[in-house]
Amino acid sequence: MSILQIGAGGVGWVVAHKAAQNNDILGDIVLASRTLEKCEKIIESIKGKNNLKDPTKKLEARTVKADDVASLVALIKEVQPDLVINAGPPWVNVPIMEACYQAKVSYLDTSVAVDLCSEGQQVPEAYDPQWAFREKFKQAGITAILGAGFDPGVVSVFAAYAVKHLFDEIDSIDVMDINAGDHGKKFATNFDPETNMLEIQGDSFYWEEGQWQRVPCHSRMLEFDFPQCGQHKVYSMSHDEVRSMKEFIPAKRIEFWMGFGDRYLNYFNCMRDIGLLSPNPLTLQDGTVVQPLQVLKAMLPDPTSLAPGYKGLTCIGTWVQGWKDGKQRSVFIYNNADHEVAYHDVEHQAIAYTTGVPAITAALQYFQGHWAQAGVFNLEQLDPDLFLETMPKLGLDWHVQELDIGQPEIKILK
């Protein structure tokens, strides 16, 4: 058996470590990225941490242009993997899927990145270019597993679990995501600043009463008591899984919420006000043309560099409200990840860890034949039980918390 992993950023780092820790099942690993040195640095870390479970299996680096289908097909044919794991930026999802289709190899990715993956794409159209492969993959007898990170990903598995075991009828699904950790920097983003800042400043789309609702960013807020992390303000935001949940989970309202501290929002607002978050060209006095957002990206710390000193917990989960046996029920299904534990395991921080661990958990499902039907699938469509049994063994446990009925109200801020 073997896998081909494309992408050697923060998520790629964790995916590769976790693949190596499970190479008795996954087999040989080839790691490919635009920059060979990034792959080699990850391989060095894997070897340094002694994370290659079966040392007789291969672990190799390659270069690839992830947005070039011909280059991808050539690499896939050379490597002949059983599964291509796309840990690259979301705008390479479509070319990699096309290459997998041409080479007849199964595919897995971790996000769709609303607002960024194609011109002006928003939540209501998220996944459309990838769902267009459904018939092709089915006929070719190969599998695509889409959005197998934490959010999207595990939060959808939690929703499927709620449907299967906990509820007869669902009123609302709220995906809740906070990072209560501290990296010790005045300001930094936990993943690519460009993706992060574009995602944050877009309008929020959520699903309610059978239609899409669109509101300005940071205009809907609620305060939620997160297990082990306490009370945090979270804001309604566009996120991939609202689209897929809306397709596969029957609920009156589906919404994604992300926590931002007042300090983070203050930096964000200042940067936006002066124009630093713009992707549009800006001409300097000497004639140089730059995108302000690229300048910000170059100024901020490399997200990978935050890992060593990072302390504290993240909390991500699915808050489901509805009915069971004729009674109202409110449940929060969640994980707490610890930045220091993540660093000890794979030399990275918990934000990348919570994305990378589910990807390999899903890959194991595929290799063990549980999630291996021909076609294109989101995680809501697949049986949650074996996935949720496996994930804690890879480093992320999960809990179900019963909540009182009558939860914090959504506040409209603007």
Place this chain on the structure above:
Amino acid sequence: MSILQIGAGGVGWVVAHKAAQNNDILGDIVLASRTLEKCEKIIESIKGKNNLKDPTKKLEARTVKADDVASLVALIKEVQPDLVINAGPPWVNVPIMEACYQAKVSYLDTSVAVDLCSEGQQVPEAYDPQWAFREKFKQAGITAILGAGFDPGVVSVFAAYAVKHLFDEIDSIDVMDINAGDHGKKFATNFDPETNMLEIQGDSFYWEEGQWQRVPCHSRMLEFDFPQCGQHKVYSMSHDEVRSMKEFIPAKRIEFWMGFGDRYLNYFNCMRDIGLLSPNPLTLQDGTVVQPLQVLKAMLPDPTSLAPGYKGLTCIGTWVQGWKDGKQRSVFIYNNADHEVAYHDVEHQAIAYTTGVPAITAALQYFQGHWAQAGVFNLEQLDPDLFLETMPKLGLDWHVQELDIGQPEIKILK
């Protein structure tokens, strides 16, 4: 008679308008800058406002490289002015003085811009490169008037006035500068953002008990009740005139204070924290090299563009504490300038207005023979009375306010 003005930014705009309004005394005006269009735009505004008092006198535009002595000498020899008025950025002061010396023509400027005019120059060395011309100008029989804006400039004339008329002994001189106006933008600087931001983030130097004191920016604060503007927080900051006052005015403490609103400081701190105020080269992902400060400059509104909608007052003055006839005395000598009045007069805002009006007031002193000795002079060295009689006629009045003894205390913030 004639003048050659170098520089066509915001201050140059006002200087040219005021020169035109007084061209019965100053004569022909030649306006020179790197960019001819900037000069032409000013000339158009002067003609549009009907500000050319004697329409038979010339008003012409030229291009010049203000940091190139040979190019300057050639232009001075062609124009043959009686006075060169440097309204350009402060780092061209020395080349223009050298050109004036070579061409034997008198010189006037409005600031020295601590922290910027040469590598790491700070208040204790401010003016040194220009004072080095003292003997040369004296022997050549030409005059240099340095720092003839408002601060430096009029605040030094106020100090000289206090020495001459109001005090026997001076304990402290505090130059106080606030802009209580509102330009309606979320964030903008009132003059060149590059100069502004470098000036603001440097350490503060002040003179006390016979030596220089150095403290971090924004670490010394006091709250002062400004006439017509009310209570404002001001922060100790490096400024040219602390150096010249220390040379010419006997006082135990001399310090410069500038007002910053909490909102302005929040933007400033955010920008500094993320690295946007750095003049050091930054390499972007695509290899482009930029100075973050130049990117900020390109993003912010052109200071000139703020003028039309600007409302409210500035207040700049010299607060002198000391002794008269054996009794303690505390006096604030100040001007209030109104952004709307400035715009009505010369189509610019009050920050540029308060710098440009004193420059032409000083030029008139030179032309009328009052400030026309051979040598290099700062405004503290010259008789204040006729200058202060003239300035209100050009648009800026001034007042003396007696204060109670026992003024607000300086707070140490860091």
